[in-house]
Amino acid sequence: MLIVGAFLQTYTFNLLICGLCDLGHLEDARELFDKMSEKGCLPNEFTFGILVRGYCRFGLANKGLELLDEMRRFGILPNRVVYNTLISSFCKEGKTDDAEKLVERMREDGLFPDVVTFNSRISALCRAGTILEALRIFRDMQVDEELGLPRSNVITYNQMLEGFCKQGMLDEAKTLVESGEKWSGLSPDTVTYSTLLHGCCRKGKSYEANNILHEMMRNGCFPNTYTCNILLHSLWKEAMEVANEMWTHGRASLGNLGNSFIGLVDDVLMLAVARDVFLT
16 A cells, blocks of 8 residues: 555656646746655656656756756666657757767667657758768668667658758759658658658749649648648749749740749649638
8 A cells, every 4th residue: 555655646746747847837846846755755757757858848958967867866767768858859959969978878878769869860960951960870770770770760751851952952852752762661741742842942943843742642642731831932932033024024935934833823723722622
């Protein structure tokens, strides 16, 4: 009964701390955490995980990091979830060096980084514009699987794809999608196609965007709101260009720009009608 009572007490504290963290009352959550020992109740790995997640959700990864040493004082080893939460948070804050140190610390504790760990690192490096370093990690995942590295998934590919597209590296982006299908058996999803569309629209490549849109629908990936917003934003920019050209030189001067623009307009209008049918 005593053991059961202690477990229930810890469970109750965990619920309260979780609720406070969700509300953003982190100081109150920490105060309650500190009172657990006074009440004869010791925190468990879930207590620490809840508090770490709470700090990280509000951009306080350093506070969460301090809890790793506290865990050891209670005889609790950090698990992979706690490490991934911290690594992901540091990556989102752009602190890639701190994230890499945590990856090494994770290995020292006998925990192998999983695909979530690697995806966080790749995403952060792509956002920082260090695409070559992100690509190095990505390639390591492809060739070193036998050494214990995790296998990349569609999220990994989409993050690398976004990194290429943001840098205007459309050829590399298309090659990546093709290699994912050929070597990993990963089919492009809506996010994949939307990212490619965004990359083409950024570069003003309406013809390529139109082809990707058709391929997307042929493969059964229905565009979502994000996809439509990308296309509409691109159409608005091109509409201004088309209008200026027609005003100055007449429609005949538009050439391929006018044709690709008109084709894309038709496709977006059909998408809008289709979405209305499915959503009503």
